Amino acid sequence: MGDVMNKFQRKLTAVAVGMMLSASVLAQTGPVDLDIAPQPLGQALNALARQSGAQIVFVSEVTVGKSAPAIKGKMTVREALDRLLEDSGLRIQASDERTFAVVPAGTAAAGESVLPVVNVSATTGDLPSAYAGGQVARGGNVGMLGNTNFMDTPFNQTSYTSKAIEDQQARSLSDLLIDDPSVRLSSARTNINEDFSIRGFTVASQDVALNGMYGLMPYFRVPVEMAERVEVLKGPSALLNGMPTSGNVGGAINVVPKRAHDEPLTRVTANYVSDSIGGGQVDIGRRFGERKEFGVRFNGAYRDGDTAIDKQQQEDQVYALALDYRGERLRTSLDLIYQKQDIDRVVRQFQVNSGLTAMPKVPDSDLNYPGYGRSETTDKTIVARAEYDVTDDVTIYGGVGNRRHSMDALAGNPELLDTAGNFNSAPAWQLFDVKDESYEAGANVRFNTGSIKHKLALNYSRVEQNQDIYMTFFAPRNSNLYAPIYSDTPSVAGLNPQKLPYIETTLTSYALADTLSFMDDKVKLTLGARHQNVEQQNYEFGTGVPGQPYDKSAVTPVVGVVVQPSDGLSLYANYIEGLSPGAIAPIGTTNAGTIFSPYKTKQYEVGTKLDWGRFATTVSVFQIERPSATTFNNVFSVNGEQRNRGVELNVFGEVAKHVRLIGGAAYTQGKLTRAAGGVNEGNDAVAVPRWQANLGIDWDNVFTPGLGLNARVVYTGDQYVDSANNLEIPSWTRFDVGARYQTRIGSKPVTFRANIENVFDKDYWASSNAGYLYVGAPRTFLLSATVDF
Template sequence: MELAFAASAAMYGGAALAQAANGAATAPGEPAAAETLPSVTVTDHRGAVDEAPPPAPGGQVGSGARMGILGNAPVMDTPFSVTSYTAQAIENDQARSVADVVAMDPSVRMASARSNINEDIIIRGFQVPSGDFALNGVFGLTPYWRAPLEAVERVEIIKGPSAALFGMTPSGSVGGVVNLVPKRTGSEPVTRITASMSSKSVLGGHVDIGRRFGPDDAFGIRVNAMHREGDTRIRGQSTRESLGSVGLDYRGRALRASLDLLWQKERIDNVVRQFQAGPTLTAIPRAPDNTLPYPGYGWSDGRHGSALAKVEYDITDHVTAYAAYGRRKLNWGAVAANPVILNTAGDYSYFGGWQRMTVESESLDAGLRAAFSTGPVGHSLALGVTRLDLEQQLGFYTGFPPGTSNLYAGLLPVTPSIAGIHNPLRPMNDSKLSSVALADTLSFMNDRLLVTLGLRRQKVEGQSYNFTTGLPSGARYDESETTPFAGVVFKLRPDISLYASYVEGLSQGETAPTSAAITNPGEVLPPYISKQKEIGAKFDLDNRMMATVSLFELTKPSAGISGSTFGVFGEQRNRGVEATLAGEVARGVRLLGGVTYMDGKITKAATAQLEGKKPIGVPEWQLNLGAEWDTPFVPGLTLTGRVIHTASTAVNATNTLSIPAWNRIDAGVRYAMKVGGKPVTLRLNVENLLDKNYWGTATAGYLFVGSPRTFSLSASVDL
């Protein structure tokens, strides 16, 4: 097993048997069946090394998720807030990237425009760049700017800092972990062909093929290929995307292994950029037309390739060794401009540049897991080591002439040419993140009480460079830190879990500026330690709906200049309440989403006037609630809808600028039928049904315009 967790295995097996029993139950009003029970075949077959836990009732979320060094664990057994969105939810939403999936989660918001160079998100008020996503539990391997989903079985979102559980993320983000679980072939073969179209004229096709073969179907292969291109709803914008993936796995009795190969190519013309608020701006102007590509020119062109090999071996019935090794390479270039809003009339200036970047990374994850007992106490012990080596090169040309425009003018300037411009690549950053972790989950009272204790020793090495010269910038970074974590789960009943946890995150400390005005120029600060405390309750209601209610407090230090000294003088604290639910509330009616209240505050600041202010990009209220209804009057017809609400949000540190609250309504319909004996599913989704113009914001204060009304239509057939 991925986790030598006897309790977890029992729960998964029990869930499967319970679902089988429910499926065979007598419907109300029907006569009782004869005293004949369905046959049950019991085997000792073990799943793949990285097989996702089974879906929860309703099929929209998983019953478990990967919890770093702890491995796969049932949601009801984890002392953290976690949601695992399934392939079914991804397909029914016609999600193209993680940006579509986060529209289902009340604690997550976009931190950039959908068709920007990158798609970053905000979890519990702290930004998580797409480069910090994990692939099958390993950092440094996902597509760097945007994560497509055609090859993904699950999108797992674990709330809060991750360093203690997963190791430090590449850029040190602490809001949470997004883990992408690759598709695998189950017991049934898969041959699915999907044709799609989205407004304005983006046409696409996706082929998904999976087979098992060999003795006892031990070998599996899953192949996905996708291409789409055309003009979007954004004026003058076009996109061209391609993806290919191969997932191989071997499921033996003692040995299990997998290999994932992923290739992605993406080109966007007329990318949408984020705005900065000018220093003299007194108020944020009303949101402009959402179909304009501000500032109106540029392109982004990237190619990504990664490979991840994993293996695990059962040394004994109670001890399992595992190892994973992966590599990634990105080649990317973009011509884009950064606009600055100057006044309430919507005038803005912009300055453009040509960026080139390569990113190469190498990841290692290995360890041991053991299950044993000491008297009445059960143990699930885990020992793991990780290492991530990352090298970035950058070329940056800024010689394009600046310009001015207006938010409401609708002008599209000509994209500058890069012909004949010399823009060499030079070193930008090298970093090495290595760690060793030890954790033990102790089980008491026949697994009713689970206590998890662990710690991780993390070493952070890095060197920054002046990319205009290629020479080192400041001293080499070399620091270490130990981060603990602890969690308690008490099962009040089999369907109610109470939990509490404490976990720490880690971010690389900054280097003091080299300036005569600074008393400690060039000083390298130790890593920042972020802390999260959380208590909550989880409910498995009648084996039909899962719900979580949690209270959390997340704090993160920050650096700045106090007097003439550069140091860690700031701290942001986000306290909140989060309630989520997923599953069937009535026959044929499913809900997915929830609500989050956050009280964000700057508790410490280098400038005393900023203490007590609201953090940038942290609204008080966020609500996401989606519903599906399988109509009784037309079998196979399902109506869907979703409402998203985000409260007013501060845009600058002094809280003198803010964006108003915004609401978005999405709607859809799908129809499942059979044509020639083959299952066919038609889907129509509409994002931003009422075509509202609204501002979004990042935690750095950047503004972006929400996406316009977009229709997505697809037809899938299983051959």
């Protein structure tokens, strides 16, 4: 028993290993209704956490081989724990009436409080626990700085949990990130690709990271069935994550894959999405070994049928296998991901004719534009990672991954011609292959110099990406927004496609950062820099003739500070840069072939974070300056700049018993501060609405045990479609509602969920930062039933 107690203390004080579960019901200081079957002790403790909403921390080793009796009825969490732990040789440590640790009986003197789990953070190892309400986590992965509590991070970051994914019945990132007021989808929901706007700048789906590594997630649309967390860091982050392949600077999105938990999981879900998409999902997890060192987690999902868009069909397949090993000092993992998506009559984004003088009225969102087309995309990923604790203060890690993406699409972008809604589109057949190799290595070192604590982080990253393409065009077709002409997709019979090299890119970087802690950790200062090298070889489209090679480098720094004058209050500031590949002057300009250095985007940000215990608020003020290159008087140069200034408010957690809130508001002013020849200088930037706001509320109906109700409102302000600010689309507001019911059928827990997105079937124009337009998704019904076996 002494060895067990020593291991427990060492693990808890190092990384707070264990399971902290927040159910959808707020833990109460008084009695709660409980119904827990006889089962292994670890499973019983998890069931108690789910049913009561209490936070219960324990190391799995101390419960191995122990059983718990059945308990049923109304009692306090403390009383329930006493019954479960009777004759187990374990006891309870309580930090408050909602937070408990289960420890060996001789671990510490009676009456000693448990370590303050609400402030757990670690550079490696277990994920930060869920915050009250379970929709977001207490922290997330801040790139090379590792997992960090949100109160200790000098950036604005939100980490969404698998609970949020499940309760919203999210099918991809766009369904989940609608919760964030600083994030908007910038492409149609059933388009080929799914891109985002963060703080007014585009973030492409191809740049979503997997465990901090770029070039590995599905290229055009990212699934969430295999995600344990989805972490969104706002603003450029070249130092933290390295440069993404397309050079996005609006923010970083990172997906953390699921791992097997200590307790067995077999979860089956049947689901339905309107118009008539049916499917299912399985989630199976097991751990093996004397100390449950080996883990296996499988997630699979299949959906097929007609969407809410007229005459559109969609088939989705997602399969993810996660293997992991966790030893005393060594941790390894292997992830295999397969995604295939087929869409018949895929919708496309609209371009605007230069002669258009006003925006046409938004059409019916149920209709299909352009009314023909198809897309087939397939992604295959394999990633291996390992980390090793050389000492208690030194951890080294590494990862290698491979992604293969292929697309076979025949579609056309419609071009709006007049206010009567007439448009034309030219079908194009495109075969597109992307091959990625991604590598990462680094170390985290903790040491002290006098009274100053250091967390030193070293990181190396490399992404090699090769793109091949084939494209051929067909005759354009005419149609109308209000009376669309549905036509057959052109036949490709008899064509002999040959994919040719398009772009080869290699991104290599080295980074060093140090977080210094002063004054008993009340002041934290992060300093660092990353040297990024960008190599690129372009090939002439249609011929494959190589152009002039590109080899440039740049150094991007970061300075971040967090001051915590009192518990629950953090003041922070940062200066950080983003990096985008430098442009090459195109053929036809007087300086054709000239290669420019990588663009540096600069962000200045200050903010405050308040953790009220069960509810948190953050306020951020930021300015982002991004250069741009255009042609003026037939000379191509870096001659423009867009500056986005804004204020963000984020809220999350339990605002009252049984009531959870998530959302906030963002005010962003996007300006063209420099432009070639002064043309459009001072105008508002394209697709940067001044106001965006979200508010989601989730309520456990205390009058009907097991029933939960939720609602969400999403507002996006008016925005310009062109740099001249002649074309503007109006603001829009969308309402969503939902319900869930948790019960038991026989001995099996069952959860029924029903959601309606865009409940009033609002028709609205939305826009992308590139000036494309798309029609918002129509009213969509989602139903599911989940059973745990």
